[in-house]
Amino acid sequence: MAGLMVCALIAGWTATPAAGAPTVASVAPASGNIAGGTPLTIRGSGFLPGASVKVGNVSCTQVKVLPDSIVLCVTGPRAAGPVSVTVFNSASDSSATNSLFTYGSRKELTKTTKADFEAPGCAMTNVVSTGLDSTLRWLDWSPTTGGGMGAGTYYYVVTALTAAGETQRSVESPPTTVAGAKNAVRLAWTAVSGALGYRIYRTTSSGTYASPSLVAALDSCGYTDIAGSPSTGAPPASSTASGDAYLARGQAPGSSFSAGPNTTGNVGAEGCSLQRPDGKFLIIHANATVTTSIYDPVANTMSAGPNLTGNAQEGAQALKRPDGRFLVVHGNATTGTSIYDPVAGTMSAGPTTTGAGDKGGLSLKRPDGKFLIVHANGTTTTSIYDPVANTMVAGPTTASSVGDGAFGIPRPDGTFLIVHGSGGVSGATSVYDPVANTMSVGPTVPYALAKGAHALQRPDGRWLIVCGKNSTNTALYDPVANTMASGPATTAIVNGGALSIQRADGTFLIVHGKSTTASSIYDPVANTMSAGPTLPNAVDKGGHVLQRPDGRYLVVNGASGNKTTLYDAGWTRTGSYISEKLRPGDIQRWNTCSWVRDLDDTLIVRIRTAASSAGLDAAAWRTVANGGEIAATDGETWLQVGADFARCIPKASGALEDVYGNWRFEFRRWPTPDLLSFTASYTDTALVTGVGPASPPAGSLSLAQGAPNPFRTSTLIRFGVTVSTDLTLEVFSVTGQKVATLAGGWHAAGSYALRWDGHDLRDRRTPPGVYLYLLRAGDVRLARKLVLIQ
Secondary structure (H helix, E strand, C coil), X not given: XXXXXXXXXXXXXXXXXXXXXXXXXXXXXXXXXXXCCCEEEEEEECCCCCCEEEECCEECEEEEEECCCEEEEECCCCCCEEECEEEECCCCCECCCCCCEEEECCEEEEEECCCCCCECCECCCCCCCCCCCCEXXXXXXXXXXCCCCCCEEEEEEEEEEECCEEEEECCCCCCEEECCCXXXXXXXXXXXXXXXXXXXXXXXXXXXXXCCCEEEEXXXXXXXXXXXXXXXXXXXXXXXXXXXXXXXXXXXCCCCCEECCCCCCCECCCCEEEECCCCCEEEECCCCECCEEEEECCCCEEEECCCCCCCECCCCEEEECCCCCEEEECCCCECCEEEEECCCCEEEECCCCCCCECCCCEEEECCCCCEEEECCCCECCEEEEECCCCEEEECCCCCCCECCCCEEEECCCCCEEEECCCCCCCCCEEEEECCCCEEEECCCCCCCCCCCCEEEXXXXXXXXXXXCCCECCEEEEECCCCEEEECCCCCCCECCCCEEEECCCCCEEEECCCCECCEEEEECCCCEEEECCCCCCCECCCCEEEECCCCEEEEECCCCECCEEEEECCCCEEEEEECCCECCCCCCEEEEEEEEECCCCEEEEEEEEECCHHHHHHCCCEECCCCEECCCCCCCCEXXXXXXXXXXXXXXXXXXXXXXXXXXXXXXXXXXXXXXXXXXXXXXXXXXXXXXXCCCCCCCEEECCCECCCECCCEEEEEEECCCEEEEEEEEECCCCEEEEEEEEEECCEEEEEEECCECCCCCECCXXXXXXXXXXXXXXXXXXXXXXX
C-alpha cells in the first residue's frame, strides 16, 4: 500500500519489544474520537494471524491481519489524550509502547459497509442489512459481455436464493430507459435474512420474461455475468427482497494463450523476476550471463536492464529486503550475490554466501526478518542472511543433500518443510524451525523429484507437490499432520521449467515444461486433472511466471530463448459502492474521512457534499485520501461516500514478496468488499462564519526541513503546535497542483513526525523534481521545499 501517510505523536516513552515480537511502525489516521469507532491501518512487522490490538489499553474490534505487515481494526472508547497502539500475537508477545494515536473530542460518523469480512473458502458471506443504502451499481453492463447496453427501456426483477432455493422475488422495477453504451444502471432492494445470493432478471417487455432474461447473479463469492441463460428465463413468484451489497464483476479464465514481447536476452537455468515500485519488472536471464530485461506491463514492452555483478545460472534466486532493495543470489556454483536498487535502477555487489549455490537453491524468510538461504548444489549447507546488517553467516545443515527441484513450504506452526529435490535420497525432506534455527527429518515424498518440481497450495491448506523428473507424479502434503499421500497424475509428463498459475475459478493451470507446450488444469476441490490449453511456445529451464497489475500473467518461457506468453487467468474484478445520504442532526462542518479496507490494486474513494439532500445529486464527486480532509464549504452539511475498485489476485508475501519464480505457488483469495467501513468526522460547535476554524496564535506552528533532502525513497517531516487546532499538511508541485495530503484534522498540542515516500494521492510514484510542503492552520501558514531525486 504505497504512499501511506502517517502522523505520529512523539511524546511518551518507548520500550524495547522481545526478539521476534510484533513491531508497530505507523498508524493512520493518527487521531480519532473519544467515543471510539475510528478505523485504523497499522503498519509494521511480525504480525501473525489471530493477532489482537489495543489502543490506549482498550481492545479494538474488527481486527484483520493482512499480508505485507498490515493490521486493520476499529478503536474502542477512551478518554482524550495520546495513547499507545499495541499489537499482541499472544498475551506475552506484544509490540513496544508508543504514542502513535491521540483521542480527541471531535464527533465521528462510522458506517460498516459489510457486517462480515470473510467466510471459509469464499470472501463474501450472506448479504445482510447493515444500515447503509441498498444499492447495487455497475457500469457498461450487458447480459453476457459486460459491454454497453443497447438503447431501450428495461424492467428488472431481483430474486433471493436461500437454503430452500430461489423462493423470494421482488416486484418488477419501474421502467428504466437508457440511450446506448456507457450506461450506469442502479438497482436497490431490501435484503432477505439468510439469503445466500441474489439473481437479477431483465426484460424489455413489462411482465414478460422470455429467454434470455436471467442476466446476472450475486452469490457468496461476488458478481458474475450469466453466459448461458435458462430456457425459460422466468423468475419464481414470491415476495420482496436490504441493505448493503457490493457489486464485484469478474471474468472467466482464458482458454488460450497469446504471444508476449521478447526479452532482450535469452532466459535459461533459474530465471526469475522482481517487481519494482513503479510496477515494472526486472527479469533476470540466468542463462550463464549478467544480463537482465525490464518489462513494462502497461506498454507490454521490454528494454535492457542493468547487469548483475556476476553471471547467474542454475540456483539463481532473489529475495526482497526491508529497505525495498533485492538480494540476487547468482547460483552458478558460486557464492556471489548482487543487490538491486529498483528505484535507482542499479546493481552493486552483495555479500558472499557461506557456500556455493547451484541447482535447487531456495530462500525462506524467518520471523526475525532474516533469511535462510539453502545452497543446494548437492550439499546440506545453508547461509543466514541479515538484510539489515547485509551480512551472511553459516546456517544449520539439512537432513540430507539438496539438489535440482528443491523448494520450501511454510507450515501453520511457523516451521518450513524443505523438499530436497534430486539431492540424493529419493523424496527426502527436512523441517526447519526458524526460531530454534534447527533442522529435523521430514516426511518422505512418495515419488522421486527433480527438474520441474514445485508446489501449489490448495484452499484447504494442503499442498499439491508436482514431482517433475520427467513424470506425471504428484503428491499431497498436509502441513498440519505433516504427512504425505499420492496425488492425481498430470495429463502429460512434467520436467524443467514447469510452473503453476492460480485461476479465478479456483483451479490451477500447470504448465508442464520440458520443451513442450502442454498444460493441465488441476481442480483442488475434486482433486482431479484435465487437459489445459496449449501454449504458443515451449517452456523449459528458466521458465517462470509473473503477475501483471491488470490480473493477467506473463509466462517467461525460458528454454534458453527470449519468448514470453500472456495468459488471462480471470483475475480482474471491478466494482463500486455508494453510501446513503448522510447528515447528523448536530453537524456544523465536515472535517475528515478515513476508512478500513482490504488490500487491492486500486481503491478510489470519492465524496461529495452539498447544502441539501437534493443538492447531493447534482454535486460533483471528488477524490479523498485516507484520513484526508472532506473540504466542505460553509453550509454543506450533507455528505455521500462512494468507492470504486479494480483489482487482480493479491500478491504473495514473505520470501516471495515481489519475487516471481517457479518454486512454490501459495493459494491467495481476493476478498470482497474492499471498503469494509468508513468514518467521517465532523464538528458540532459553531465556527467562525466564512473563514472555517479559528486561526491559532501567531508563532504557534513550527515546521522543520524534511530530512534527508534531497531524498530518493522517503523523507521525514517534523512539525509542532503549541495549542490544539485544526491543521493540514499537504505536498504541492511547483505548478500549484496538490500531490499528497500528509495530515489533516484536529491535532492536540505537541510534536509530530511523519514520512512522505514520494507517492501521490493515487499511490503512484511522483516524478523527480522540486515539491513544496505546506502546513496550514486557519490563516497561519508555513512552507518548505523538498527535492525528490531519481
